[in-house]
Amino acid sequence: xxTTLSLALAAALAACGGSGSPTPSSxxxxxxxxxxxxxxxxxxxxxxxxLSNLCLMVPGGxxxxxxxxxxxxxxxxxLFSDYALKTRMFFAPPGSHVAYDASAAxxxxxxxxxxxxxxxxxxxxTPEAGAYLVETRVxxxxxxxxxxxxxxxxxxxxxxxxxPGGQVKDISFVDPSGTAQHASYLVPSVNExxxxxxxxxxxxxxxxxxxxxxxxRTHDYGNGPENQIAHxxxxxxxxxxxxxxxxxxxxxxxxxxxxxLDQRARAWLEVNCAHCHxxxxxxxxxxxxxxxxxxxxxxxxxxxxxxxxxPGAGGRPYDIVPGNPGNSILTYRLASTTPGxxxxxIGRSVxxxxxxxxxxxxxxxxxxxxxxxxx
Amino acid sequence: MRTQxxxxxxxxxxAALAGCGGSSSTSASCTGSSCVALTxxxxxxxxxxxxxxxxxxxxxSFAAGTYHFQNALxxxxxxxxxxxxxETQTILxxxxxxxxxxxxxxxxxxxxxxxxxxxxxxxxxxxGVKMEKADNVHVNHVRVYWSNDGVNTNGPYGIYPVTCTNVxxxxxxxxxxxxxxxxxxxxxNIIVRNNEAEKNVMGVEIENCHSADVHDNNLHGNTGGVLxxxxxxxxxxxxxxxxxxxxTVTANNHPNFGYGGMVTQIPAGxxxxxxxxxxxxxxxxxxxxxxxxxxxxxxxxxxGLANTTAPDAAYYPYPKQVYIHDNTFAGNGTSPDTxxxxxxxxxxxxxxxxxFPAALPDVMYDGVLDASAGATANPMQICLGASPPSxxxxxxxxxxxxxxxxxxxxxxTDASTYTCTLPALPALQIP
Numbered sequence: 001x002x003t004t005l006s007l008a009l010a011a012a013l014a015a016c017g018g019s020g021s022p023t024p025s026s027x028x029x030x031x032x033x034x035x036x037x038x039x040x041x042x043x044x045x046x047x048x049x050x051l052s053n054l055c056l057m058v059p060g061g062x063x064x065x066x067x068x069x070x071x072x073x074x075x076x077x078x079l080f081s082d083y084a085l086k087t088r089m090f091f092a093p094p095g096s097h098v099a100y101d102a103s104a105a106x107x108x109x110x111x112x113x114x115x116x117x118x119x120x121x122x123x124x125x126t127p128e129a130g131a132y133l134v135e136t137r138v139x140x141x142x143x144x145x146x147x148x149x150x151x152x153x154x155x156x157x158x159x160x161x162x163x164p165g166g167q168v169k170d171i172s173f174v175d176p177s178g179t180a181q182h183a184s185y186l187v188p189s190v191n192e193x194x195x196x197x198x199x200x201x202x203x204x205x206x207x208x209x210x211x212x213x214x215x216x217r218t219h220d221y222g223n224g225p226e227n228q229i230a231h232x233x234x235x236x237x238x239x240x241x242x243x244x245x246x247x248x249x250x251x252x253x254x255x256x257x258x259x260x261l262d263q264r265a266r267a268w269l270e271v272n273c274a275h276c277h278x279x280x281x282x283x284x285x286x287x288x289x290x291x292x293x294x295x296x297x298x299x300x301x302x303x304x305x306x307x308x309x310x311p312g313a314g315g316r317p318y319d320i321v322p323g324n325p326g327n328s329i330l331t332y333r334l335a336s337t338t339p340g341x342x343x344x345x346i347g348r349s350v351x352x353x354x355x356x357x358x359x360x361x362x363x364x365x366x367x368x369x370x371x372x373x374x375x
Numbered sequence: 376m377r378t379q380x381x382x383x384x385x386x387x388x389x390a391a392l393a394g395c396g397g398s399s400s401t402s403a404s405c406t407g408s409s410c411v412a413l414t415x416x417x418x419x420x421x422x423x424x425x426x427x428x429x430x431x432x433x434x435x436s437f438a439a440g441t442y443h444f445q446n447a448l449x450x451x452x453x454x455x456x457x458x459x460x461x462e463t464q465t466i467l468x469x470x471x472x473x474x475x476x477x478x479x480x481x482x483x484x485x486x487x488x489x490x491x492x493x494x495x496x497x498x499x500x501x502x503g504v505k506m507e508k509a510d511n512v513h514v515n516h517v518r519v520y521w522s523n524d525g526v527n528t529n530g531p532y533g534i535y536p537v538t539c540t541n542v543x544x545x546x547x548x549x550x551x552x553x554x555x556x557x558x559x560x561x562x563x564n565i566i567v568r569n570n571e572a573e574k575n576v577m578g579v580e581i582e583n584c585h586s587a588d589v590h591d592n593n594l595h596g597n598t599g600g601v602l603x604x605x606x607x608x609x610x611x612x613x614x615x616x617x618x619x620x621x622x623t624v625t626a627n628n629h630p631n632f633g634y635g636g637m638v639t640q641i642p643a644g645x646x647x648x649x650x651x652x653x654x655x656x657x658x659x660x661x662x663x664x665x666x667x668x669x670x671x672x673x674x675x676x677x678x679g680l681a682n683t684t685a686p687d688a689a690y691y692p693y694p695k696q697v698y699i700h701d702n703t704f705a706g707n708g709t710s711p712d713t714x715x716x717x718x719x720x721x722x723x724x725x726x727x728x729x730x731f732p733a734a735l736p737d738v739m740y741d742g743v744l745d746a747s748a749g750a751t752a753n754p755m756q757i758c759l760g761a762s763p764p765s766x767x768x769x770x771x772x773x774x775x776x777x778x779x780x781x782x783x784x785x786x787x788t789d790a791s792t793y794t795c796t797l798p799a800l801p802a803l804q805i806p
Binding site for chain 1 (some may be wrong): 419420421422423424425426427428445446447449450451472473477478479485499500501502507508527528529530531532537538552553554560561582606607608609610633634635636637638639680682683684685686687
């Protein structure tokens with residue numbers, strides 16, 4: 001069942017048994033052919049009920065296209081979300097400036113909106129055939145920080161409704177390797193946004209994906225491939241950036257030409273795990289730090305005893321046993337879809353066999369550090 | 376910073392509901408603008424939409440009945456109260472969560488001043504109720520349980536405060552956890568009292584904590600009753616000051632069904648286990664019918680894991696200042712576990728033709744000494760009071776080497792060295 005805010009309100013009123021309460025009309029969509037981003041003027045104080053109210057993107061054919069003034073972007077190594085097809089874009093108020101930072105995500109100013117749209121197709125080997133939109137997650141930079149929410153696309157694919165409580169959706173598809181999959185796909189609730197985006201442990205949401213390192217790649221803005229860092233510097237948004245060649249670059253997890261096996265595995269772990277597993281994140285009690293810059297082998301789990309894993313350890317002794325992926329908890333948890341065992345904890349209900357293979361290969365070739373002794 | 380006014384329609388819905396609280400026989404008891412009253416007539420979507428946007432200081436009141444959830448209940452506001460109509464009257468059933476990518480907990484909270492009371496959490500896919508990085512968390516009359524006994528597909532922890540300060544868990548119940556029923560980790564100033572735990576691997580665990588009182592709990596039918604433990608490679612070091620008293624620790628003989636983590640080392644039939652913790656007092660407990668041992672005091676060395684586990688320079692692997700007195704023991708140690716390796720080790724000194732043909736002593740101390748602690752007779756300050764129970768030092772610090780394992784055992788029942796007292800620990804209070 002698709003639940004809108006108006007339905008929730010109607011149900012609430014109905015539960016009171018009150019009479020004479022007017023039934024509010026459904027929230028209105030915004031005409032995307034005439035609006036300009038951001039269409040709603042008060043979005044900074046609260047997310048509007050319909051995605052079209054923000055006037056960020058135009059849906060069509062199971063995809064979304066950014067409106068004028070909205071900047072699309074791609075990442076070198078993305079978060080895995082049940083094989084969902086993702087389209088990313090952001091809006092920054094005209095004239096905005098962001099100071100270059102080699103490691104942190106773009107510090108977009110108040111009034112900015114970052115949106116990630118999730119789509120599926122029946123057979124992801126041919127994603128253009130029968131693609132459909134599922135949800136669009138937005139983060140809005142308000143005066144008090146980033147506020148998150150997810151919009152669930154309607155059956156007619158014309159607009160999406162704010163769904164603050166999230167949803168679990170049954171989605172069947174054939175994955176890019178030809179394997180039939182069934183996902184219990186999670187549209188996150190507002191509170192679940194923070195399960196990942198409060199990566200600093202300060203009770204606030206933060207941007208995760210668009211770091212300079214992860215953005216340092218080409219994208220076709222309509223005039224052929226162009227480096228995203230150079231493009232953002234060229235528009236005047238990004239201030240003080242070096243040339244793309246001089247800026248740090250996160251490897252593409254599945255492109256061996258972009259980095260060594262170790263570099264690509266560490267990039268994948270950073271993007272998919274480090275928002276919790278860092279010294280300040282939600283996973284901090286467990287003592288891991290999975291940012292790619294970390295050099296202590298124990299901090300990334302080598303010969304590290306499990307703390308609170310319980311069945312998540314799968315009877316295996318250590319997070320990473322060098323040379324022995326079959327005895328490593330890390331691969332056990334990536335290969336599982338059981339809640340409480342599966343990692344990441346939320347947002348993944350099917351196994352990503354391609355990244356599991358990457359991590360398996362990485363552990364298999366990992367030498368035992370001289371200070372450690374697990375096997 | 377996240378307020379109801381951010382989402383006017385939601386706020387209005389919540390206010391509409393709150394306004395009718397108490398007017399219906401199925402409404403739970405809370406009223407006012409800071410109350411969200413929920414009933415089983417509502418869909419999960421309606422409930423989740425409301426709970427996603429609640430403000431600091433909200434009371435969430437679940438009327439009597441069973442609620443079914445596919446998604447987790449995740450909270451991060453402060454000063455929340457989550458309440459039901461009674462611990463067996465309101466049931467939050469998460470059985471459907473087993474098919475979703477919706478996380479490791481049934482219910483979780485990261486806000487300070489969190490109070491949850493008078494409800495059940497049934498069949499969560501992962502942990503039951505987790506409270507993290509919060510000051511002042513209170514769990515009262517909450518039941519967390521899994522329908523299937525003894526399977527490692529049950530979640531690890533029932534009631535699970537971690538990295539919190541000022542923790543009170545009372546009058547609650549946990550059953551079926553594949554690690555620990557009531558687990559408190561890396562927290563400070565903790566009281567766990569008047570609870571019942573059964574059919575878990577461990578009943579109660581205090582891990583890497585500072586200052587915990589565990590008293591008047593009824594722990595029975597678990598693999599082990601209580602584990603006070605400090606582990607390496609964690610953020611909070613130096614687990615210390617645990618007072619375990621006035622508990623009933625009965626027949627914790629459930630086969631160990633853990634599937635990872637330290638509790639898989641615990642032999643079935645363990646009463647109270649202290650591992651590598653400092654300043655622990657165990658007194659006035661009734662410890663009966665635990666088939667492996669009544670009380671065990673061991674080092675991390677003795678587990679045999681120190682050799683392969685990544686070293687932690689700040690980790691102290693020995694138990695120290697452990698004071699065991701005035702407990703009641705009966706019928707413990709008669710049939711040590713034969714499955715878990717530490718149980719197998721104990722079986723080498725138990726049974727016909729061994730030093731302990733009938734039963735192992737009530738208190739088993741591994742006797743592994745910190746070489747740097749000095750050459751006194753009792754450098755680790757293990758004390759059994761003026762009238763020691765039956766006792767064995769099972770290695771006398773031989774055969775273990777610097778990193779274990781310890782074999783063969785070399786027991787001595789001479790308690791004279793340990794007939795001593797330590798200062799009593801003061802009672803804790805939650806401010």
